[in-house]
Amino acid sequence: MSAASALNVLMGLPETANRLDGAVCVQSEGNVDASIFLHSFVQMYMKGGGRAVIISFCQTYHHYQLIGKKMGYNLDGPGSPPTKSLFVDGLTDLCVEQHDEQLWGPTQFPTITNFLKESASAVTSISKFIAAQDQHDGGNHATVVVVDGIAEAVAAGVTAHNMLRFLHQLRAVVEARGDGSALVFHLHADALPETGDVILTQLPFMAKTVLTAKALATGASASVHGLLSCQRRDGAAVTLPARDVHYKTKETGIALFPIGSGAGLL
Amino acid sequence: MSSFRRAGAARQARKPPPATKPSLANGQLLTSTGMDAIDHLLGGGVAVGSVFLIEAQAKSPYADVVLKYFLSQGICHNHHVTLMSADTDPSKFLKSCPRSVDTLNIPESASVEKPEKDMKIAWRYKNLPKVSSVVGTASRTTFSTKFCHTFNLSQQVEEKDLSNDTIHTADLRISKSGNTFADAMQLILEAVEPFRMVPQPGPLVSAAVHRIGVHRLGSSAWDLGATDKDDDGGGGYNDDQYSVEERVQAACAFLHQLRGIARRSCAVVFVTVPSSLLSSSPHHRHRIHLLADAVVRMEGFAGTSNEHHPALKEYHGFFKVLRMPQLNSLVAATPDTADLVFKLKKKQFVIEKFHLPPELSDMPSRPQEDAPVTPSSSSSSSSSSSSSSQDRRRRVKERGAASQQQQQKRHPGSMCQPNPTKNNPYDF
Numbered sequence: 264m265s266a267a268s269a270l271n272v273l274m275g276l277p278e279t280a281n282r283l284d285g286a287v288c289v290q291s292e293g294n295v296d297a298s299i300f301l302h303s304f305v306q307m308y309m310k311g312g313g314r315a316v317i318i319s320f321c322q323t324y325h326h327y328q329l330i331g332k333k334m335g336y337n338l339d340g341p342g343s344p345p346t347k348s349l350f351v352d353g354l355t356d357l358c359v360e361q362h363d364e365q366l367w368g369p370t371q372f373p374t375i376t377n378f379l380k381e382s383a384s385a386v387t388s389i390s391k392f393i394a395a396q397d398q399h400d401g402g403n404h405a406t407v408v409v410v411d412g413i414a415e416a417v418a419a420g421v422t423a424h425n426m427l428r429f430l431h432q433l434r435a436v437v438e439a440r441g442d443g444s445a446l447v448f449h450l451h452a453d454a455l456p457e458t459g460d461v462i463l464t465q466l467p468f469m470a471k472t473v474l475t476a477k478a479l480a481t482g483a484s485a486s487v488h489g490l491l492s493c494q495r496r497d498g499a500a501v502t503l504p505a506r507d508v509h510y511k512t513k514e515t516g517i518a519l520f521p522i523g524s525g526a527g528l529l
Numbered sequence: 530m531s532s533f534r535r536a537g538a539a540r541q542a543r544k545p546p547p548a549t550k551p552s553l554a555n556g557q558l559l560t561s562t563g564m565d566a567i568d569h570l571l572g573g574g575v576a577v578g579s580v581f582l583i584e585a586q587a588k589s590p591y592a593d594v595v596l597k598y599f600l601s602q603g604i605c606h607n608h609h610v611t612l613m614s615a616d617t618d619p620s621k622f623l624k625s626c627p628r629s630v631d632t633l634n635i636p637e638s639a640s641v642e643k644p645e646k647d648m649k650i651a652w653r654y655k656n657l658p659k660v661s662s663v664v665g666t667a668s669r670t671t672f673s674t675k676f677c678h679t680f681n682l683s684q685q686v687e688e689k690d691l692s693n694d695t696i697h698t699a700d701l702r703i704s705k706s707g708n709t710f711a712d713a714m715q716l717i718l719e720a721v722e723p724f725r726m727v728p729q730p731g732p733l734v735s736a737a738v739h740r741i742g743v744h745r746l747g748s749s750a751w752d753l754g755a756t757d758k759d760d761d762g763g764g765g766y767n768d769d770q771y772s773v774e775e776r777v778q779a780a781c782a783f784l785h786q787l788r789g790i791a792r793r794s795c796a797v798v799f800v801t802v803p804s805s806l807l808s809s810s811p812h813h814r815h816r817i818h819l820l821a822d823a824v825v826r827m828e829g830f831a832g833t834s835n836e837h838h839p840a841l842k843e844y845h846g847f848f849k850v851l852r853m854p855q856l857n858s859l860v861a862a863t864p865d866t867a868d869l870v871f872k873l874k875k876k877q878f879v880i881e882k883f884h885l886p887p888e889l890s891d892m893p894s895r896p897q898e899d900a901p902v903t904p905s906s907s908s909s910s911s912s913s914s915s916s917s918s919q920d921r922r923r924r925v926k927e928r929g930a931a932s933q934q935q936q937q938k939r940h941p942g943s944m945c946q947p948n949p950t951k952n953n954p955y956d957f
Contacts, residue, residue, distance in 0.1 A: 294852070299859050320785075323578075323792045329555070330855040355789040413616075418816040419785035420778065454815040456778070479928075485863075512859050 267471050269519040273493045273506055274472050281311025282405050282443030285471030286434055289449040295489045297449060299512055299515055301409050302330050307514075308407040309347065310338035314396055316389050319434075321412030333515050349383060349392045354415060371373075386432045388453035393440075398402055405443040408433055413450035413466075417459045434469060446508035471496050476510070480500075488512050491519065540868070546738045549577060549604035549677060555858040560797055561677035562745040564595065566880035568635030568677055571823060574860030576854050577738055580798045582786050582821035584807060584851075588906075589829035591846060591871065593622075594878050596742050598680060598801045601626040603740035603937075605678045611720045613699035614744035614942065615709050616752050620698050622744065627680035681878050698887060701751070708754030708782045717741060717787065721794040742815045747780035747806045760804050777813045778808060784820035824852035827871065839881050840886055844870040848880050 268278040276284060291297040296320075305315045309331070315338070317327055324338075327350065338348040343357045391404055410430065417426060432446060436443045448470075452463060467473050473494040479487060487509045494505045511518045514522065544553070549560045552573050556855045559574030562581070566576045575581050581599075585592030603610040612619045690696075701709050719878060721739055753771050782803070791798050800821065807814040817822045828844040830836045848869040853861040868883040 296855065302859065321788075326857050330859055333859070342567075354785075355793055412818075415785060415819055418778075418820060420782045451815065451819055453812065454819045456812065456816065467621040483867075514858070514860055516859075 266288040266518055267303060269508075270300070270517075271307075273491070273508060273519065274474075275495055275503075281307050281313065283307075283445035283447070283472075286446040286448075286469055288466050288470035288473045289447065290473065290475045291449070291451045292475060292477045293350040295476045295478050296451075297474065297491075299517055300476070301411055301447060301449055301493075302327070302334055303517060304332050304407055304445075305331065305338075306336050306408060308405060309338075309407075312372060313404045314347045314349075314393070316349045316351070316392065316406060316408045317411065317412040318351040318353055318385070318393055318409065318417040323354060324350045324352065328397070330526075340423070347396070349389065351389070353412065360369060368427065386436055389433070390436055392400075393436075405445075406437065406440070407444065408437050408446045410446070414452075414454040414459070414464065415450060415457055417462065423459045423461045428460060430466070431471065439528045447479060465495075479509075486511060490522075533840060536546045546577075546608075548602075548608070550574070550676060552576070554862065555856070557858075559857050560608075562799075563598030563680065564596075564878065564880070565677055567825075569813035570880075571854065571866045575797055575936065576822065576856050577795055577797055577858060578790055578792045579854050580800060580819070580820070581785065582824045582825070583799070583801045584804050584826040585801045586804050586827065586829050587825065589831060591827045591878075593744070593871060594682070594798055594873060595827070596744065596801055597622075597626040598878065599740065600679055600742055601629065601686055601736075602678060604686055604693075604696065605629045605631075607693070607695060607736075609695045609697075609720075609737055610742070610743040611697045611699065611717070611739070612744065613701055613713050613716060615701035615704075616622050616745045616748055619621040619700055620701075621743070623696070623698055624685060626686045626690075628684040628686050630676040630681050644864075645918075654800055661816065679877075680740050680873075681876050682878065703845045704752050704754070706754065707752060709751040709780050713743070714783060717911060718788060721796055722792055724873070737795070739794060741787075741791075741796055742796045743798065743800040746800050746802050747776045748765075748803045751776070751779075753779050772811065773806065773809045777816060780806065780815050781820055784817065785928070788820060789821070809917065818852050821852065822854040822856065823850075825850050832835070841870070844881075844883070846871055847883075890932060 271278055273500050274284075274287075287304065287347075289297050289300050297436075305317065307317055307328070325448070328338045338350070374460050386461075389408065396404070398407070410433065413426060413430075417423060430446070437446045448466070450462065452468065452475075455462060460511045474492070475492045477490045477492065479490060487511070488511050490507055491510045493509045495503045497503060506524060508519045509522050510520075545558055546560075549558050550558065550573070552859075554561050554572060558577040559568075559572075560577055561568050562571070562575050574772055600610055600612060602608075604626065610623075612623055616621060697720055699713065701713055704712050706712055720741070753775060758786045783820065784800070787798055787800075790796065802817060804826075825851045827846055828849065830841060830844070831846075835841050848871045848942060850864055850869070853863070855861040866882050869880055870883040871878065873879075873881045
C-alpha cells in the first residue's frame with residue numbers, strides 16, 4: 264500500500280480517494296514537525312487533477328515547489344498561464360500571485376498584522392483564482408487550501424481572533440463549492456502563546472479530521488520518526504476513537520506503518 | 530552579428546556567490562559558519578537564507594566566540610557583514626574577532642603532519658583507520674580551507690579588513706526611536722536593500738552573501754518602547770518595565786520578519802539569545818525555536834554540578850543541537866551523535882564527540898551477579914575500606930573458611946575448592 268493510500272485509510276477514506284472529506288487540522292507536538300503531511304494532501308489533489316492554494320507563514324514558495332517536484336507533482340503546472348496553484352506568501356507579509364511583480368521594498372514593508380487585518384483581500388484573491396480556474400476547466404476540479412505555520416504567525420503578533428476569522432472565511436469559501444474542496448491547516452500546539460489558547464480549543468472543532476504528530480515516547484529513532492494519531496468526527500459531532508500509526512519521513516514522501524512493525528523495531 | 534551565444538554565458542550569470550556551495554542533499558546553497566564542526570553538524574554548512582540561533586548563558590562567553598567565528602569567516606571572504614548589539618560596542622566586538630590562520634603565511638611544512646614511526650609492538654593497529662573525536666575533521670581538505678578558514682583566537686582580525694565598505698556595525702545601546710527592535714529592523718532593511726531578490730523559480734542565487742549578526746537579542750538592554758494598544762485587544766508594553774512575555778513576543782515578531790528578509794535577500798543571520806529569555810517557560814522556548822531554522826544550545830559547566838566532574842574536566846560545556854534546518858526538503862540532516870562537548874582553548878574553539886574516559890581502576894564497575902552479597906559481607910566490605918590491611922586479610926580468611934564449610938555442606942563429595950575472593954567484588 265502506498266503512503267497516500269495508507270493516509271487515506273487512516274482517515275477513513277477509500278484507498279484511491281483524491282478528495283478530502285471536510286477540513287483537516289494537522290498538529291505538531293514537541294519538536295516534531297507535522298508540516299510534512301501538508302505536502303501529501305497537496306500531492307493528492309494535484310495528482311488527481313485538482314488545484315492547490317498554499318498560504319504559508321513559515322516558508323517560501325521554493326520550499327513547496329522543490330518538495331513538490333520530489334514528490335512527483337509540479338506547482339508551476341505544465342504550462343502557464345493559468346497554473347493550477349496559487350501561493351500566498353505570509354512570511355514576507357504579502358499576497359502575491361507567483362507570476363506577479365514583487366512589491367517588497369523597505370518603505371512598503373507591511374506587518375503581518377496588517378496582512379491579516381485585510382484578510383478579506385486575501386480571501387478575495389483566492390476566490391478569484393478559483394473562479395479563473397473554473398472558467399478554464401469547466402469547474403470540475405476540486406481545490407485544497409493549505410495554511411501552514413499558524414503558530415508562527417500568532418507568535419509573530421497576529422491575534423488569535425484575526426487568525427480564527429481568517430480561517431473561518433477560508434473554510435466558508437472552500438466548503439461552499441461542495442465538490443470535495445477542503446481546507447487543511449497546520450499548527451505547532453506547544454508554540455502557541457497563552458493568548459492563542461483559543462485557537463487550540465477552536466480549531467479541532469473547525470476540522471472534521473485532526474492529525475496529531477508526536478515524538479516517540481521511547482526517544483528518537485532512525486527508523487521511526489514519530490507517532491501519528493488520527494481523530495475523526497462523525498457527521499453528528501461524535502468523536503470516533505483515535506487511530507495511531509508510526510511514520511517515517513523520506514525524501515520523496517512519508518511511510519506509514521502499524522505500531523511495532525517498523526524496520527528498526529524488534 | 531550572429532544570434533548564437535555560448536552556452537556558458539548563461540551559466541556564468543547563475544554562478545553562486547563566493548565561498549558558497551550547493552548542498553549535496555537538497556541543492557540548497559550553503560556557506561560556512563567559520564567552524565568546521567558546526568558546518569559538519571548542519572550537513573555541510575549553514576543554509577543561505579536561514580536564521581541560526583544560539584542559546585547563550587548569561588555569564589559564559591562561548592556563544593560570542595561562535596558568533597565571532599561566523600563574522601570572521603565573512604570578513605575573510607569579503608562578504609557583507611552587519612553586526613548589531615545593544616549590550617556592547619559592536620565595533621569593539623568586531624575588532625576582537627579571530628584572525629584567519631590562512632593569511633598568516635605559515636609555512637606549509639608546519640601544517641603537514643609528521644609521519645608516524647613504525648610500530649614494533651601491536652603493529653597491526655597501524656592499518657586501522659584513525660578515530661578522531663573532533664567533529665568535522667574529515668572535511669578539512671584543500672577545498673575545505675577555501676570554504677571554511679581556520680582561525681586563531683589569540684590574534685585579532687586586522688584593522689584594514691574592518692575598514693572595508695562591506696563591514697557595518699549598528700550600536701543599539703542608544704535607541705533612536707525608543708524601540709530597539711524597530712531600530713534594528715530598520716537598520717537591517719537598509720543593509721539588505723541592495724541584496725533583495727525578485728522571487729523566481731529555481732535555486733537562490735545572488736551576487737553576494739550578506740552575514741547579519743545579532744548579539745543577545747531580547748536581553749534587558751533591548752528597549753521595547755511604548756506602543757499603543759492593539760485595536761483587537763492586544764496587550765501594550767509598559768514604559769517602565771517589561772515582562773518576559775512581552776520581550777518574547779517582541780523577539781518572536783522580530784525573528785519572523787528577520788526570517789522573511791533572510792529568505793528574500795540571500796542573507797544568513799546569526800542570532801544569540803540569552804537563556805534567561807527562554808528559561809521562564811517552555812512555551813517561550815518553543816516559540817523562539819520555531820522561528821529559527823537551526824537552534825543550538827551551549828551549556829557551560831561553570832557554576833553547575835558538572836564543573837568538577839572528573840569525566841568532564843577536559844571540557845567547558847555541552848553543545849546541544851536542538852533544531853536542524855529543513856529547507857527545501859522533507860528530511861532534515863541528522864547529526865552523527867547528539868553527545869557533543871566543547872572546549873575553549875587559547876587559540877581555537879573545539880567541538881568534540883563526548884566519550885566517557887576509560888575505566889582504569891582495578892575495581893569492577895558494578896557488582897557481579899553471582900557475587901555472594903550478604904548483610905555480613907556488605908557490612909564487612911564497608912568497614913574494610915577504613916580498616917588496616919591485616920584486618921582485611923583476617924576477614925578474608927574467615928570468610929573463606931565459612932564459604933568452604935557452606936560449599937562442603939551443599940556438595941559433600943566435591944573436590945573443588947572455590948576461591949573465596951574470586952566472586953567477591955569487595956575484596957582485592
